Amino acid sequence: MxxxxxxxxxxxxYDASKVEDKWYQHWMENNYFHSTPDDRESFTVVIPPPNVTGVLHMGHMLNNTIQDVLVRRARMQGYNACWVPGTDHASIATEAKVVRRLREKGVKKSDLGRDEFMEHAWEWTHEHGGIILEQLKKLGASCDWDRTNFTMNPEYSESVIDVFIDLFEKGKIYRGARMINWDPVAKTALSDEEVIHKEVNSKLYHIKYKIVGENDYVTIATTRPETLLGDTAVCINPEDERYTHLKGKNVIVPLVNREVPIIEDDYVDMEFGTGCLKITPAHDENDYNIGQKHNLPTINMLNEDGTVSEEGELYIGMDRFKARKHIVKDLDEADLLLKTEDYKNKVGYSERTDAVIEPRLSLQWWVSMKELAQPALENVMDDTVEFHPAKFKNTYRHWMENVRDWCISRQLWWGHRIPAWYNEDEEFVVAKTEDEAKEKFKIKNSKHEKLRQDEDVLDTWFSSWLWPISVFDPKYIAEYQKRDPNKELDYYYPTKDLVTAPEIMFFWVARMIIAGYEYMDDKPFDNVYYTGIVRDKKGRKMSKSLGNSPDPLELIDKYGAxxxxxxxxxxxxxxxxxxxxxxxxxxxxxxxxxxxxxxxxxxxxxxxxxxxxxxxxxxxxxxxxxxxxxxxxxxxxxxxxxxxxxxxxxxxxxxxxxxxxxxxxxxxxxxxxxxxxxxxxxxxxxxxxxxxxxxxxxxxxxxxxxxxxxxxxxxxxxxxxxxxxxxxxxxxxxxxNKKDIQTFGVLQEMVSSLRNIRSEVNVSPKEELSVFINTKDESTAQSVSTNRIVLEKLENISSLEVGTKVEKPKVYSSSMVDGNEIYVPLEGLVDFEKERERIQKEIDRLEGFLKGIKAKLNNDGFVNNAPEAVVEKEKKKKADTEESIAKLNEQLKDFEG
CATH class of the missing domain: 1.10.730.10 (Isoleucyl-tRNA Synthetase; Domain 1)
Structure with a gap:
């Protein structure tokens, strides 16, 4: 050059705005980010696919910066680095946005057929789907953009359906009525992980349930009085002596005047509340389990939108919270409300819509998880898949050891439609196409002329759990039993590092590991790096709703990527x-x-x-x-x-x-x-x-x-x-050479000490210094002398004397560096009177400090009870302080002499 x-x-x-676009374009034009299999070792990372509806936020910035750092270094190390980008179709979030846009145009989802609605959903996706990926380029993300994938791409979608059919045929997917988390706004089931529990200020209502044939009642305490419309029993603990007289009797459910039995079950905690529970099998999971055990009828008193259903008998069509107010008022007027008290409790909210979740009995599709989860548990616990930091293994183990069946059906239109087909008798078969379904009905000797496909779609996570496999070979899932070699999949799988947030450990990480062992008989990645949450100065998670999150692109414009x-x-x-x-x-x-x-x-x-x-x-x-x-x-x-x-x-x-x-x-x-x-x-x-x-x-x-x-x-x-x-x-x-580092380190400390001396005695850097260094040994003296240029050049030194027996000047300031004494003569440099005052002030300060140390060491309670290391530390402080005071007194004598 x-x-x-x-x-x-x-x-x-330096102008980042003129540099960053230029070099990103250069990298793209030269195809540096693209990867194809070759004879190098692969280093594969799959991006946690952001929602197709999303835009860049601070969490994305952190997560993708970390991924890019890992990928760029691996590329420089000679690995064939492949970072696969893509987006997730995000059923609930995307459908909500499409419904909102249609509503703004005066169109209701219910006015459209499924096919027409899907056209609008695809239109939205094509408009917004690439925004976040383009924004990641501004950050510098070195993804292989040629490999950009989408969980609703045709081939990828086919792999999702193939997995559903395969697991159903293995008996690991089933259809059944169970308690689920219901989002009345999105009108769909949610998994447990999609429910956020918040502590809220509620009311606890104490309600009278009259005993049939008696002028008496039992008291039930509830935070959800509207659910009494679905009560089918009252339950007591069989060991509770307070309620022995109630055994075998019935009570009247208030307002609806339904006669229901008093049942006994040791599930009831005698110490909690009144010791009597109202049982609403359709609207509480524990109540449902008791109802099943005692053969109780089930009354579903809520519609999908959270309004009271016809089964509720009263307040039909009224919103659940409005009905609650009316019920409380009517109970009070009927002298059936004993009291109302303030109460703090945790309430489940939908992660997507922030609606209050309703436990609801519903017919859904489920994955049986216990057997599937076992390899995924074992291979994380033995570090075949390593977690960073390792502390997250405990959380993972707890969840996997207590894993529950996975509700995978969602009552939406946008997503992968469940491949189940029903005939007029509501019998069903699982098949990829209607023609295949008809063939299966023929084999079963069942009706097959008029078939309808299940209306539900699959949980978004049911597609993203295949991400590390299907981005390389979506057809492999369907053909996996043949174990045909696949150049891409065999080369890039398992991937190297996954960078994600701990809050989706169960949504996504665990399920990818499960899918990896089920379909590849191997882990999907070697390492999982868990990032933290980006929070504001008050410790709050950054979010658009709180208005506490800066615009990442504006930050890039201001500070550079x-x-x-x-x-x-x-x-x-x-x-x-x-x-x-x-x-x-x-x-x-x-x-x-x-x-x-x-x-x-x-x-x-x-x-x-x-x-x-x-x-x-x-x-x-x-x-x-x-x-x-x-x-x-x-x-x-x-x-x-x-x-x-x-x-x-x-x-x-x-x-x-x-x-x-x-x-x-x-x-x-x-x-x-x-x-x-x-x-x-x-x-x-x-x-x-x-x-x-x-x-x-x-x-x-x-x-x-x-x-x-x-x-x-x-x-x-x-x-x-x-x-x-x-x-x-x-x-x-x-x-x-560690010795060179140590040698220069001593010289650096000496320069810093000389600068401190200048500062203490107020000597300008322009003033030349005479410096005397009394070293602890000959080798140090030789080293400092040989490399004296460092001191002379950086500290404006007129003369430098180094040795093991250097005489200190009469009036000086000094410091100690690694056992070597440094002296700077002060004659002609400082005002001696001011220096005496300074030294005396420092002596007074150290003597006050020493007094405190001595008091502590003279305290038998401290000496006898404190750890030995702590006592020794105090003794060393005492000795060091006494030595410093002695040296300062010597200096003071020199000034006074």
Whole structure:
């Protein structure tokens, strides 16, 4: 690289907006992100597919930055890196948005047929489906965009149906009436994991249930008085002596005047409430189980939309919460309401619509999970699939050991329609097409002329659990028993790392592992990296509804993608939440500017017409070269170890310190010419540029844009070259000289001590110092003398005396560095009177501190009861403080003399 060809086109200021789009386009045009199977080892990551309706939020920013860091480093390490992007059809969320848009046009979903509604849903998807993926490109995501998938793509959809049919034929999918979580707004069943429980302020209503044939009653306490419309019994504990007289009797359900039996079951907690329970089998899971056990009738008193049904007999068509108010009023007027009290309880809300969930008896499709889950449990617990951090294994184990059957049917139109076909007698078969269904009905000797397909669609997670398999070979599921080789699937599966949030550990992670062992007889990924939640300064999860989440694209425009990436990673250890502050992004942008200014300084030192060539060679006689080289090697080793442990925030902190502190603040300072207007020597500049190349390689996975921009400027490159495909730096054990790091570390401390002395005695950096260093041994004296240039250059030293028997000056300020004493003569530099005052003030402060330590050590209670290490620590503090006071007193005598 010559100064003529390079220096002129380096802008004075770093402008991310002009750099980031340019290099992303370059990477795309050269197809660097695309992967095809070859003889390299694969490194595969599948993106957690965002909702097709979604736009980029801060959680996506964090999650995808981490994925990109892992993928970019793997690509540089020589792996065939393949990051598969895509989106999820998100049945509930997408259908809700389509219904809302239709409503705005004055059209109800019920006015449309299924096919017409699906046309509107596809129209919405085509309009909005690619937005979030395009936004990820602004972040720098190096996905293989040619592989972009969608869970409703025809081939992918076929694989979902194939799995349903396969599991049904194995007896692992069944249809049955069970209690489910019902969302009255979305009008669909939800899984347990889609219900968010919130503590709310409720009311507890104490209601009289009159005993048949007696002038007496039992008291029932409930937070949902409207459900009494579906009561079919009252239950007591058979051991409860308070209610022995009620056995075998009946009570009257208030308002509806239905006569129901008093039953006995040890499920009832005698200590909780009144000890009497109303049993509503259709609207509470525990009540349903009791109802089944005691053969109770089931009354479904709610419609799908949360209004009272005809089975409820009263308040028909009235919204459940409005009916509650009327029921309470009517109970009170009928003298059947004993009292109402304030009550805190947890209520389930729909994750998608925020509607209050209703437990409801419903005929649904289920996956029997116990047997399927066993391999997925075992292979996580033995670390075949590793969790990072490992603490999440306990949560996973608890859920998997207590796994419940999975309700997979949803009462929606948008999604994968369940392949079940019914005849006029409501018999059904499971088949891929209507013709196949007719054949199966023939075999069963059942009617088959007029068939209808099940109206329900499959839970969205029933498609996404196949993601690591079906993105490579959707047809493999249907043909898996043949075990035909498949180049793509065999090459990329199992994938390497999954980056996701712990809240979908059961929604998605566990189910992918289950599907992997069921259909591939292998894990779907080696590692799961759990990110934390991005929270605001008050600790609240960032969300649009709270209005506490910044627009990620606006942040990128303001701070640059590199600044956002660096800022987020700097503050978020694996599995821990990120307390987001825009200052993090500012810190990232400042880091970009620091790097840019350091590089520009080097290029400005190039002499006209001189050809410069970055090198890894160093001047073995220059301690700063040896130290910087060793520090780079030490950091490479440390960063590699951090990647192995998935401690990415530790890795970026090491790189940040290496670049900002070591290279910019120390190495470049030492490289500067002694005389203003001179240039750094060609040899030194070549070495500095060689170091910069290594730094940019280390930085690239974290801050890909500025690192690429600088790397391309360091020396002339061909148009096909790019930093993202260069080799990740390897540790050079020869260059990793710990002694050089230690030697320079002592010199750094000495410089810092001299600067502290200047500050303490108020001596300007422009004032020359005479410095005396009394070293602890001859080898240190030799080392400091040999490398005295570091002290002399950085601390404006007029004379330096180093040895093991150096005489200290008469009046001085001093400090201790690693057992070596540093003295600075103060005559002619300071006002002695002020210095005496300063020293005396410091002596007074230390004596007060020492008094507190002595009091603690003279306290027998402390000495006898505190841990030995704590006592020893206090004794050392006492000795150190006494030594400091003694030295200060010596200095004071010198001043007074």
């Amino acid at each position: 010559s100064s003529d060809s390079n220096n002129l086109d380096i802008p004075a200021q 590199d600044g956002i990436r660096m800022g987020m990673l700097f503050a978020t250890p694996a599995g821990n939440d990120l307390p987001f502050d825009e200052k993090l992004c500012e810190q990232g942008r400042n880091f970009s500017n620091k790097i840019w200014n350091a590089f520009r300084f080097l290029t400005m030192n190039m002499e006209d017409g001189v050809h410069y060539e970055p090198t890894t060679d160093i001047n073995e006689n220059d301690i700063s070269d040896r130290w910087m080289s060793a520090r780079i090697q030490e950091t490479i080793a440390g960063v590699n170890e951090d990647f192995d442990k998935y401690k990415l925030n530790d890795a970026i902190k090491k790189i940040y310190s290496l670049i900002w502190d070591d290279f910019c603040d120390w190495y470049i300072e030492l490289a500067k010419p002694e005389e203003y207007g001179q240039h750094i020597s060609k040899e030194k500049l070549n070495t500095a540029l060689g170091f910069f190349e290594q730094l940019m390689k280390l930085l690239h996975p974290f801050m890909p844009f500025i690192s690429e921009e600088i790397w391309q400027h360091i020396q002339e490159r061909s148009t096909e070259e790019a930093l993202l495909i260069t080799e990740w730096p390897k540790v050079d054990e020869y260059r990793l």
